[in-house]
Amino acid sequence: MKTTLILNANIVNEGKVFTADVLIKGQFIERIGENITVAADEVIDAKGKYLMPGVIDDQVHFREPGLTHKATIQTEARAAVAGGVTSFMEMPNTNPPTFTQELLESKYSIASQSSLANYSFYIGASNDNLDEVMKTDVTKVCGLKIFMGSSTGNLLVDNEKMLEGFFSRFPSLIATHCEDEFTIRKNTEEFKAKYGEDVPVSAHPLIRSEEACYKSSSFAVDLAKKHGTKLHILHISTAKEIALFDNSIPLSKKKITAEACVHHLWFNDKDYTRLGTRIKWNPAVKTAHDQQSIFNGVLNDNIDVIATDHAPHTLEEKAGSYFKAPSGGPLIQHSLVAMCEFYHQGKISLEKIAEKMSHNPAILFQISKRGFIREGYFADLVLVDLQSAWTVSPSNIYAKCGWSPFEGQDFKSKVTHTFVSGHLAYNNGTFDERQKGLRLLFNRS
Structure with missing residues (x-):
């Protein structure tokens, strides 16, 4: 050896x-x-x-299978390790969506042959696959992902009876994307009535609003409390949601937890003027008040984990108008150095960075023998x-899409x-x- x-x-x-x-x-x-x-x-x-212990990113979209013009497991795992991310957990909204055990295992097969980083993949929920989800071996799969908000295809789970089934029966961690679809559609129609198809990207946080996020997150928390579910709400984007999460007990005893993403800590709605659809994410980057509140939630332990929601699209796709440009962007290569930049600004300690990006994901997901620098x-x-010091430029970006919202950042x-x-x-x-x-x-x- x-x-x-x-x-x-x-x-x-x-x-x-x-x-x-x-x-x-x-x-x-x-x-x-x-x-x-x-x-x-x-x-x-x-x-x-x-x-530092290698970063464990609990939310990425590596686009394979089916969307490999944007990214592959190989290319994005390379970008991950270049940024200090040694393990990732990848989402089910590939093509086809990861709704069956067979499709899930095919992803593991691809990763075993191509991924430089350690890996796990979520099984995805739909309105009709509860029985298939219940076959999941939770000692070998990170969790169940439920889109409780707008998503593509049939990934949106809006059947309340089915949600009750997942929350009451799944024996391990459920990770949720929480935005209320009805609220988003109502807001969209209001902005379309005003602007037609030429809605400005700055309207994104008003369409995918605080109300949409809180209504869905609070519903998920209520369901989890009702059934004793281990619930992890991804990419918190509003100040209002912070109060849903308890910071008075150790993470190992928490049933309901939360994640913050680097982009919600780094950007706010003033940045749409400069970056446009390059910072169009779901949930949306919102106000400076939301941004600071999320950061405080990280420091105060209402929010347990920092991740990326790395979700690459091509520049050609992102160059479309508001309704045509997809949401998401590449972040995994720059998450650790971005957090280190906050350290240089005196906003967070190195110890807290290691806690939120390495220790806590390992504790929360009960990962075997990772997340800490320990003998054995x-x-x-x-x-x-x-x-x-260095500057982000297309020449040093490893994500397949070849761009980053951090371009030009020192x-x-x-x-x-x-x-x-x-x-x-x-x-x-x-x-x-x-x-x-x-x-x-x-x-x-």
Whole structure:
């Protein structure tokens, strides 16, 4: 088994920053300590750099199968490891949607052959696949995804009897996209009456409004409380929703949890003027007040996880008018450095970044032996140079779509090395694809 010795690293882990060495043997962390002197196949002097647990992104859209002109599991996993993301959980709105166990396992097969990062895939809910969903092995699948708001095709679950069935019967985590479809349609018609087809993109947060988000999120919370469901609400976008989530108990005991996405922390509605449909997401980027409230929710532990909702489209697709341009954008390569930028601004600590992006996803999803820098755990590790400035440009973007809402942004920090299950998958701009990532496993009964 190959051994790698990382020397003199500033380790960010479990609420502390301390200097130590880390010995990797095969897929695992063998030893953490000072002045480790054993011989190793590879030695990396990390003096001055920060060693963090690999980021676990609990919400991505890698577009395979069926939408591979936008992205593939291979291309987006490369972008992930270049950004320090060592594990991802991918959504079911591919083509065809992931509504059956057969389609779910076909994704795992693709990833086993092509993904540099570790992986898991959600089974998707529809208005008629409850029995199929109940076949899911929750020790090998991250969770069930329910679109309780507008989505494409038949992914929208709006049958209340079926929702009751999922919430009462599914034995593990349910992740939801919460926007009320009726409210969105009503708002859309009002703006169409005023503007016709030429609705400005700045109307997006008014169409997909605070009311639409809160009505759906509060409904999901009520359902979860009624049935004792383990509910995780994705991409919180409004200040009003923060009060739905408890920060008085440890994450391991929470039944109802929430995620914030990097774009809702970074952008607000003033940015539509500059970036237009490039920052058109569902749920929408909203006001500066919402933006700050979400950040406070992260710091105060009402919100448990930071992720990306990485959802690439081509520039040609995004160049369409408001109703034609799809929602979503590429973010996974820049999520960690964006959060490090907030660290440089004094808004968040490195320890809190590791907690929200690595530790908490592992706790929340009950991931086996990942998310922490611990002896005996998988060596999912990222080295960050906090004093290595660079600028995002098309020439250094790895997502297949080739663009980013962060283009032109100067970041003070750079990911230099990413280890995935002990394998140095990314090293200063070079990928080693000889070893692929592993399927995530979950400590659930």
